[in-house]
Amino acid sequence: MGDSQYSFSLTTFSPTGKLVQIEHALTAVGSGQTSLGIKAANGVVIATEKKLPSILVDETSVQKIQLMTTNIGVVYSGMGPDSRVLVRKSRKQAQQYFRLYKEPIPVTQLVRETAAVMQEFTQSGGVRPFGVSLLVAGYDDNGPQLYQVDPSGSYFSWKASAMGKNVSNAKTFLEKRYTDDMELDDAVHTAILTLKEGFQGQISGKNIEIGIVGADRKFRVLTPAEIDDYLAEVE
Amino acid sequence: MGYMCWSSEIAYSGGMARFAADVPTRGGFSFDLCQRNEMLLKKGNQLPTFRKTGTTIVGLVFEDGVILGADTRATEGPIVADKNCEKIHYMAPNIYCCGAGTAADTEAVTDMVSSQLQLHRYATGRESRVVTALTLLKSHLFSYQGHVSAALVLGGVDITGPHLHTVYPHGSTDTLPFATMGSGSLAAMAIFESKFREGLTRDEGIKLVSEAICSGIFNDLGSGSNVDVCVITRGQTEYLRNHQLPNPRTYVSSRGYNFLKGHTGKTGEPYIPPNPRR
Numbered sequence: 001m002g003d004s005q006y007s008f009s010l011t012t013f014s015p016t017g018k019l020v021q022i023e024h025a026l027t028a029v030g031s032g033q034t035s036l037g038i039k040a041a042n043g044v045v046i047a048t049e050k051k052l053p054s055i056l057v058d059e060t061s062v063q064k065i066q067l068m069t070t071n072i073g074v075v076y077s078g079m080g081p082d083s084r085v086l087v088r089k090s091r092k093q094a095q096q097y098f099r100l101y102k103e104p105i106p107v108t109q110l111v112r113e114t115a116a117v118m119q120e121f122t123q124s125g126g127v128r129p130f131g132v133s134l135l136v137a138g139y140d141d142n143g144p145q146l147y148q149v150d151p152s153g154s155y156f157s158w159k160a161s162a163m164g165k166n167v168s169n170a171k172t173f174l175e176k177r178y179t180d181d182m183e184l185d186d187a188v189h190t191a192i193l194t195l196k197e198g199f200q201g202q203i204s205g206k207n208i209e210i211g212i213v214g215a216d217r218k219f220r221v222l223t224p225a226e227i228d229d230y231l232a233e234v235e
Numbered sequence: 236m237g238y239m240c241w242s243s244e245i246a247y248s249g250g251m252a253r254f255a256a257d258v259p260t261r262g263g264f265s266f267d268l269c270q271r272n273e274m275l276l277k278k279g280n281q282l283p284t285f286r287k288t289g290t291t292i293v294g295l296v297f298e299d300g301v302i303l304g305a306d307t308r309a310t311e312g313p314i315v316a317d318k319n320c321e322k323i324h325y326m327a328p329n330i331y332c333c334g335a336g337t338a339a340d341t342e343a344v345t346d347m348v349s350s351q352l353q354l355h356r357y358a359t360g361r362e363s364r365v366v367t368a369l370t371l372l373k374s375h376l377f378s379y380q381g382h383v384s385a386a387l388v389l390g391g392v393d394i395t396g397p398h399l400h401t402v403y404p405h406g407s408t409d410t411l412p413f414a415t416m417g418s419g420s421l422a423a424m425a426i427f428e429s430k431f432r433e434g435l436t437r438d439e440g441i442k443l444v445s446e447a448i449c450s451g452i453f454n455d456l457g458s459g460s461n462v463d464v465c466v467i468t469r470g471q472t473e474y475l476r477n478h479q480l481p482n483p484r485t486y487v488s489s490r491g492y493n494f495l496k497g498h499t500g501k502t503g504e505p506y507i508p509p510n511p512r513r
Contacts, residue, residue, distance in 0.1 A: 067357055091357050095350040 072138035077164035119153025166198030289457010291419030330391030377406025419451025
């Protein structure tokens with residue numbers, strides 16, 4: 001393919017008008033563990049598989065879903081270390097926004113700034129794009145919101161979305177199950193069922209992670225015990 | 236005490252003048268301008284003075300935690316700029332900080348450290364500790380060599396217990412069971428020294444703090460208006476804004492004021508209107 005001749009440099013377009021490095025970054029995302037998000041009428045839920053490389057790993061030390069502010073959380077698919085860098089930068093930007101405007105940062109603004117960082121790394125010398133796509137879930141004055149940010153820096157608002165390994169099956173499942181007037185609890189059940197679809201092995205509170213934010217505007221990660229309760233309800 | 240002192244720059248003067256071309260800088264305080272400062276002073280050039288706000292701020296440790304108190308007067312020299320300002324600043328859900336000195340400096344430095352503590356909470360997943368806030372404040376103030384005129388009373392309760400510290404503008408700190416800062420600190424300290432004891436109850440503590448602040452309000456010109464109190468215990472913080480209002484506005488006529496013609500005295504000099512042609 002003529003494209004492969006242009007895949008060495010990030011800052012060079014291929015003749016077909018693509019930046020091949022970004023395509024490769026998206027492939028990296030596509031081979032990451034499945035994660036998904038659903039926007040309900042009164043909140044947002046994000047969830048991900050937490051498959052650890054070995055049973056010897058202490059799963060309590062791993063947390064994939066993280067807080068960016070008290071009311072905004074994020075989950076990723078792709079390279080974990082890259083997401084940590086982004087989360088760190090976003091947290092700092094949220095604090096800077098608060099210091100300047102004395103108001104908590106709206107979800108759209110934070111997503112924009114995160115996307116801008118990701119875009120910077122597609123147009124600079126000596127760096128590579130981030131190998132993650134992020135699902136940002138938050139609740140602010142504009143209600144519950146869910147955004148997906150890609151390695152290229154583009155972002156979209158979604159009612160429900162999935163990323164990673166099982167993305168096409170997961171999205172089809174979500175399309176069938178999603179309703180506009182879903183409550184947060186229903187959304188959590190749907191998220192669990194979607195993860196279950198492509199799950200290899202026995203699903204439990206220890207190998208998936210779920211984060212929710214409701215009208216109380218406090219994003220939190222559910223404990224394994226709470227997830228097990230939801231799993232029991234689903235069965 | 237922690238007052239701004241420009242003469243500290245001059246205290247380090249003397250010694251050899253090392254010209255910048257020969258020796259690379261190694262960080263730390265640069266004494267290059269000290270000779271110049273001395274020469275200017277000798278010529279009669281005065282360094283500009285800083286605007287200071289008078290204040291009474293206090294803190295004490297009681298049986299369940301920490302109580303902070305502050306007056307609410309902000310002054311610009313002899314003028315009262317704000318009759319009801321907030322001097323007790325939020326640092327973390329379990330840590331609050333009273334600020335004396337230049338109002339902009341105390342606001343900015345407490346906001347900045349509050350922001351840093353929030354980032355630290357995200358990174359560690361734990362409640363903030365008072366000593367963390369203390370270290371962040373003192374390193375910042377020290378690096379500005381006393382030019383950030385913020386004298387603070389920092390108090391809070393964390394996993395290791397209740398803590399109370401004072402922070403001076405140059406970056407030194409003290410850890411105390413009871414503390415006062417600001418121009419009214421002597422008046423307030425007099426109350427504390429005579430009435431403080433360990434193991435006060437919540438109500439006794441609030442009463443003592445209010446008394447100390449009132450002492451500052453009535454005996455110090457730089458402090459006045461109302462008393463703000465903040466009670467911090469394990470798991471709960473109560474911010475009692477305007478806990479006491481000992482200076483209500485009296486003598487307000489309900490009919491309004493009516494000044495009749497002739498009530499204002501005249502000097503006897505004729506009034507010459509300005510020339511409109513000029």
